[in-house]
Each structure stands twice: as C-alpha cells, then as structure tokens.
Amino acid sequence: xxxxxxxxxxxxxxxxxxxxxxxxxxxxxxxxxxxxxxxxxxxxxxxxxxxxxxxxxxxxxxxxxxxxxxxxxxxxxxxxxxxxxxxxxxxxxxxxxxxxxxxxxxxxxxxxxxxxxxxxxxxxxxxxxxxxxxxxxxxxxxxxxxxxxxxxxxxxxxxxxxxxxxxxxxxxxxxxxxxxxxxxxxxxxxxxxxxxxxxxxxxxxxxxxxxxxxxxxxxxxxxxxxxxxxxxxxxxxxxxxxxxxxxxxxxxxxxxxxxxxxxxxxxxxxxxxxxxxxxx
Amino acid sequence: xxxxxxxxxxxxxxxxxxxxxxxxxxxxxxxxxxxxxxxxxxxxxxxxxxxxxxxxxxxxxxxxxxxxxxxxxxxxxxxxxxxxxxxxxxxxxxxxxxxxxxxxxxxxxxxxxxxxxxxxxxxxxxxxxxxxxxxxxxxxxxxxxxxxxxxxxxxxxxxxxxxxxxxxxxxxxxxxxxxxxxxxxxxxxxxxxxxxxxxxxxxxxxxxxxxxxxxxxxxxxxxxxxxxxxxxxxxxxxxxxxxxxxxxxxxxxxxxxxxxxxxxxxxxxxxxxxxxxxxxxxxxxxxxxxxxxxxxxxxxxxxxxxxxxxxxxxxxxxxxxxxxxxxxxxxxxxxxxxxxxxxxxxxxxxxxxxxxxxxxxxxxxxxxxxxxxxxxxxxxxxxxxxxxxxxxxxxxxxxxxxxxxxxxxxxxxxxxxxxxxxxxxxxxxxxxxxxxxxxxxxxxxxxxxxxxxxxxxxxxxxxxxxxxxxxxxxxxxxxxxxxxxxxxxxxxxxxxxxxxxxxxxxxxxxxxxxxxxxxxxxxxxxxxxxxxxxxxxxxxxxxxxxxxxxxxxxxxxxxxxxxxxxxxxxxxxxxxxxxxxxxxxxxxxxx
Numbered sequence: 001x002x003x004x005x006x007x008x009x010x011x012x013x014x015x016x017x018x019x020x021x022x023x024x025x026x027x028x029x030x031x032x033x034x035x036x037x038x039x040x041x042x043x044x045x046x047x048x049x050x051x052x053x054x055x056x057x058x059x060x061x062x063x064x065x066x067x068x069x070x071x072x073x074x075x076x077x078x079x080x081x082x083x084x085x086x087x088x089x090x091x092x093x094x095x096x097x098x099x100x101x102x103x104x105x106x107x108x109x110x111x112x113x114x115x116x117x118x119x120x121x122x123x124x125x126x127x128x129x130x131x132x133x134x135x136x137x138x139x140x141x142x143x144x145x146x147x148x149x150x151x152x153x154x155x156x157x158x159x160x161x162x163x164x165x166x167x168x169x170x171x172x173x174x175x176x177x178x179x180x181x182x183x184x185x186x187x188x189x190x191x192x193x194x195x196x197x198x199x200x201x202x203x204x205x206x207x208x209x210x211x212x213x214x215x216x217x218x219x220x221x222x223x224x225x226x227x228x229x230x231x232x233x234x235x236x237x238x239x240x241x242x243x244x245x246x247x248x249x250x251x252x253x254x255x256x257x258x259x260x261x262x263x264x265x266x267x268x269x270x271x272x273x274x275x276x277x278x279x280x
Numbered sequence: 281x282x283x284x285x286x287x288x289x290x291x292x293x294x295x296x297x298x299x300x301x302x303x304x305x306x307x308x309x310x311x312x313x314x315x316x317x318x319x320x321x322x323x324x325x326x327x328x329x330x331x332x333x334x335x336x337x338x339x340x341x342x343x344x345x346x347x348x349x350x351x352x353x354x355x356x357x358x359x360x361x362x363x364x365x366x367x368x369x370x371x372x373x374x375x376x377x378x379x380x381x382x383x384x385x386x387x388x389x390x391x392x393x394x395x396x397x398x399x400x401x402x403x404x405x406x407x408x409x410x411x412x413x414x415x416x417x418x419x420x421x422x423x424x425x426x427x428x429x430x431x432x433x434x435x436x437x438x439x440x441x442x443x444x445x446x447x448x449x450x451x452x453x454x455x456x457x458x459x460x461x462x463x464x465x466x467x468x469x470x471x472x473x474x475x476x477x478x479x480x481x482x483x484x485x486x487x488x489x490x491x492x493x494x495x496x497x498x499x500x501x502x503x504x505x506x507x508x509x510x511x512x513x514x515x516x517x518x519x520x521x522x523x524x525x526x527x528x529x530x531x532x533x534x535x536x537x538x539x540x541x542x543x544x545x546x547x548x549x550x551x552x553x554x555x556x557x558x559x560x561x562x563x564x565x566x567x568x569x570x571x572x573x574x575x576x577x578x579x580x581x582x583x584x585x586x587x588x589x590x591x592x593x594x595x596x597x598x599x600x601x602x603x604x605x606x607x608x609x610x611x612x613x614x615x616x617x618x619x620x621x622x623x624x625x626x627x628x629x630x631x632x633x634x635x636x637x638x639x640x641x642x643x644x645x646x647x648x649x650x651x652x653x654x655x656x657x658x659x660x661x662x663x664x665x666x667x668x669x670x671x672x673x674x675x676x677x678x679x680x681x682x683x684x685x686x687x688x689x690x691x692x693x694x695x696x697x698x699x700x701x702x703x704x705x706x707x708x709x710x711x712x713x714x715x716x717x718x719x720x721x722x723x724x725x726x727x728x729x730x731x732x733x734x735x736x737x738x739x740x741x742x743x744x745x746x747x748x749x750x751x752x753x754x755x756x757x758x759x760x761x762x763x764x765x766x767x768x769x770x771x772x773x774x775x776x777x778x779x780x781x782x783x784x785x786x787x788x789x790x791x792x793x794x795x796x797x798x799x800x801x802x803x804x805x806x807x808x809x810x811x812x813x814x815x816x817x818x819x820x821x822x823x824x825x826x827x828x829x830x831x832x833x834x835x836x837x838x839x840x841x842x843x844x845x846x847x848x849x850x851x852x853x854x855x856x857x858x859x860x861x862x863x864x865x866x867x868x869x870x871x
Contacts, residue, residue, distance in 0.1 A: 003654060003659065007666065023751065023776065046673035046677075049673060054666055057662060057665060061662070064652050071584070071853060072583060072584045072651040076589075078588070090634055093631070105623075107682055123537070142533070145536045186536045187439065187445075193757065200685060204615070204616045205535055205549060206547070225757075226614075230446045231362060234764070
C-alpha cells in the first residue's frame, strides 16, 4: 500500500514542484521566445503523459494487488488497443516535433540584413572582433597568432585592418538589430553561452561556427563557457552589454582598430629597443 | 504468423542442438578462478563491476560535496573535481553498466534461460573476463599515475583531452584511459561474440526465437549493437592516442595553446565527436535494452500475468536497436556541425520515442488485471517505470533540436541522462539481483534490508534528479567546479544544490546496506528452493540450485513461450516452458 501512496505523492509532488518552485528560466533578452514556447508545449504534453502513467500504475497496484484467491487475467495481445496507443503516441510526438522543426528553420536561417560580430575563445578568455567601416570582417588564420596579433588577423587583408579588436573586454550589441555571431577558437572547444539569449553554439578550433539572434532588451549579461575547456572552464566569464543605438555608437567610437593596435605595438617595440640599446 | 506459445511444431528441427562435452576443471583454480563456466564468469564480471562501481559512487559523493558546499573541502580542487566527474562517468557507463548487464547477466542468463549447457566458446568467454579485469586495473591505476587520471570529461573531447589545460592531458591520465578502453573493447568482443552465437546456435530443442524470454531478446539485441558500435570508439581511441603520442593530427587542427603554436594542423575535433557518439548513442540502448528485457520478465513473473503484447515488445526492441544507429548527432546539435543535420536527427530521435513508449504501455498493461505480488523485484520494476518514463520524457526536450539549444550543456542534461540511463537501469539491476540471487546462491536476500534499500534508493534518487532539471532550466551549466555569483542564478538555487548533495550522500549510504545484504545472505539467507518465484523460464527448472557446471542432467525441451502465467484451466498459475502441456491450454482456449 505504501507504494500506491508514494506513487500518487510523487506524481502530485512533481506537478506542484513545477508550478510552485521559484526555479524557472531567467527572463529572455533575445528574439528566441519561440524556443521558450516550444519548451512550454513540450512541458505540457510530457507532463500529462507522466502523471497519467504514474497514476495508472498506482491504480493497478491498488486494484490488482495480490490477495488470496486472486488470479490474473490471461490476455496475450490486444491488437486494437495497441494500435490506438501507437497512433496516439505518434500524434503527441508530431505535436512537439512540428513546431520544433519550424523554429529550427528560423534558427538556421540568418536574416539578410544581419550584421556580423566575431567571438574568439581561448583558454580562458573571450575576445571579440567587429567589422570596421567597410562592414566586412577580414580573414584570419590560427597560424598568424602572435603576442601582438592575438586573434591571428591577416595583415595583408585590407578588410582586416579596420576591424575592431576587443581583447578580453566587453562586447556591446545594439538592441533590435539582428546579429550573426561568428565563433572561432584558437585552442580547444568552447561554447559562447548567454542564458538570457537562449541560443548557444560550440566554438571549434579549425573552423568557424555561428548562430544568429536579435537582442530585445538592454542590459548587461554574463557570458559563460558551456563546453568543458580545461580546469579554467568555470572561470571563463565575459560580459555582453545590449545598448540603445546612441549608447552603442558612443561605445563603438572609443574602440581601437586592428591597424591602431599594430601601430601601438610597433611603437612600444621600438621604444623598448631604444631603451635597451644604451645598456649594451 | 509464428505461434509464440505452445504445441509441437516444425520449428523444433531448426533449434535442435547436439549435446556438448564441456571442459572439466581439475582444481580449485580452474573451477573458481580461471573458470570456463559462464555462471562463474558472470559472478566474476558482476563482482568486478560492482567493486569499481563503488569507486564511482565515492567519486559522486566527492563531486556532490563540492557542488553542495563549494570550497568547503580543500582537497577537492578544480583539477581533482574534473578527474572525479570524468572517472565517475566512464566507470558507470562502461565498466559498471555495460559490464554488469552483458558480462554479468548475459553470462548467467543466456545459457540457463535458453537451455544450453554453457556458452558456445567457453575459453574465449574466460579470456573476455580476464581482459575486462585488466582494463579495470589499468583504469584504476590512473589514480596512482603521475598527474592522476584524466579530467577531460567522460566524452574525452579533443583537443582539450590531450592538452595541458586538462588534468592528465599531457601526463599518464589520458593514455591510461584510452588503453583501458581499448582493452575493454577487446575483452567485450570475445564475450559479445559468444553471447550472439550462443543465442543463435545454442538454444534448446523447441526454444524458437519467438519463444525466448524478453530478457534474452534485450541482451541479445544489445550485444549485437555493442559489437557494431564499439569499433567506432576503438578507432577513436587509437587515433587520439596517435595524436597524443606520435604527433599525428586526426583530431587536431592548428592550435595556439597558451600562446605557443603547436605542431598540429588539418585535423577535425568534430570527427572525434561523430565517432564517439556513433558509439555513444547506441551505448545508451546497450544499457537500456537489457534493462527493458529484464524488467519485462520481472513484471510478468511477479504480476503472475503474461507480458502484454510479446511480439510487439520483441519488435520494439529490434526497431529501437536499429534506429539508435541513426540518432547519434542529437548529442551534437550545438557542436558546430552543419546545422541542417538538426532536421534529420531531431526527426529520427523523436521517432524512436514511439516504440519506446509502446514498451512502457505494455509494461503497465501487464499490471492491469494482474495478480501483483509486491515483492522486492516488483517494487524495483515499478520504480524503474517511474524513473524511466520521467527520463524518457525529458529526452523529448533534448531530442527536439531547438528545445535542446538552451538546455544543452546545462544541468538539465545531467538530470536527464542520470534519470534515464543511470537510475532507471540501476533500479532494474537491483530488481534483477533480488530476483536471481536465489538461483545464484540458493538463498533469499533479506527482505527487511531489501525494503530499506529500496525505499531510500527510489525516493532518494528521484529527489536528487527531479529538481536538478530545474537548475538546468535556470541556465546552470554542467561541468562547473563552482558557479560563483551570477545574476541569473538565484541564491535559492544554491540551497537546492545543498539539498541534492544531502540526498546523494544518503542514497549512496543505502547501497552499503545492499552490499551487506549480498554478502550476509550467502551464508545466512533463507533457503530458496529451486523456484521461489514460481517462474516459467528455464533457469528456474534446473535439477540443482545453484545449477552445477553444465546446468542440466539432460538438456531440456521447450514446449511453450515464457509467459504462461495464470492460464485458464491450468492447475497452477504458471506453466514452466519445459512442461509438455495439454493442447487445449492455448491462446485459442483463452479467448
């Protein structure tokens, strides 16, 4: 009998926990509320099935538990019942899969006007790159990475020279503007993960991955790494700020381009060489 | 359609087997240590698996202590934490679950349930165990190696698995892990071939395929899958070892590690993930299918009722087994593979839910109008259904590609796979041990200790993993040594983590009661007799309990399916498979 009580408590408790517990997703800050909606549909369908199965079991145990003189029924198969159950299940599955695939189609279709921004992961630091005035990200190569050129940009590519490079700083995005986030890693797998954006994607050394989204809420959000990348994995945090258009432009104006960074590095090098010379 | 039940039929000729001469042991060593008797090998496999499983249990305690009380235990630093989670995962999936279901239950039950004297190749079967033991020892050795075991996560994703930012990446850890896996696969292949050939060639007269108990169908299908899936892991391990030792670049692109250019280039980290999951997803069902099969027999026996829809149950096992080879990339929706794969793999993954759901319906419909004896095996079977349904349903979140995006790599995933392939199959293992221990030892396990063990384990495990889903929903990522302060994670979530840790410590401790019960009852258990559950299958009809080497005096002949419980008109509520029956006790007479 204890089993019946526990089964009923477990089903009821799970539902109450779901409805009453304070633990729910963080408010969304991107266009992917479609994902949240699909998740809600899935919660309803699966929740009903779970409760139904557990309560049915509880009823069976209560009703058909062994008592002296009882004998089980003998019914090897029931084609009709089995077909109904199969059809019902297929329908339920289709009800979850169909909206899922529709939303996935949106997820993989980057809108034509989306601007590009690059996120580069390394153990255990986030860096970012924005296209400069030409609106194009220049080419890059892991082999070209050096202390002065930490993202491995191609010095001979005019498109790269005006790119804005943010090494270990904050990324700012403009509210309401769709953005294609290009992802690159220079060492191991990482994953650019901002819980409020819902979208996430692994970064894989040797290739460029991407996802897209439109920020819908201004604010400061934490960037986490969601793919195990070594002992520093939990410390690999960053910040992304969603700005209004005016704030975004102010921020953008204060950033340095790749060629400015190169020039600064060269000046520093020359100065060091001059300082070092008299000592010899 | 094949008549799955009784009568004399033409199928007898096909399944006819000649009697075999077995190796006769001459000493204690060849009888109990280097034994070729599948039953002894089964106990060896099971004992080794449970022993290394206890290590994994302690590791889970340690990692839960860190998550519940971050920083409170100085010796659990980040390196050790990642070593603990890696070893816990690998031990549980491969060295405990796979080895126990196939090496343990497979060895014990296949010959006995099919009415064979032993496995078809007893010598290779013995080798299988000793290579498995070697694999376990190599794995355990990595705890004592310089640098300790690998901390790459059980998925061992390169490049980090072989780089210095990961514990054991540039030391012995990863090498010992890869070597151990390679050994395991070699050992498993010898055992696995044996199980498949024995099922196909070694069945008793009259034991047609469609009369086999579902336990055997589950183990058989899982073994076929393992023989096809493990080679992918084998290849991946060998290639990664080459990358690490010889400097090849199978999985290594150009890499700048901590500012230093490495001499690798051109390789693909994603290739490893495809190979790993081509093995890894079937592996889920390699664990699940034997559990499906066993739990079907537990429910049927203890509800005194035939399993509902036997033929559908068999086909569901086979279809799930086949489909599980085309769903692997649902583990990789956010891996950076071509996103259009998502359409295909989400569809196949959700299709697999249909035969799986049908199995669940048939289990609960077997309870319907049954005569349910609430024995320990039945309790564990009921608990299995609850946890498996729960874990299976959350699989519909993660399998539906777009819903996976926010949940992937969070604690939701951890909660899901623990519920569905950790808790659920382990509950079946417990139920199966309470069920078959009387045959293995001739004695019953202690009921009071069993009840204590059951209630703490079932309720406790549910309390650990059900709330954990909601941590993932908040957005808490998995594999985090510490969360620190984050805006999206409320302070109350830390309290929840503490609660989960306390529950995990208690559930872990309850397993000590179980182990004590196992050992204590070898000598002090109540005498079981030959067939304490009044079951129909052949292993309960052996002339001796425990069965001697060779199992039978004269090979049994099978006259009916495994589920003749409560047949109308029969004097008892069960008819053993080897009992020739009056022909009027058939399905036609029942309907």
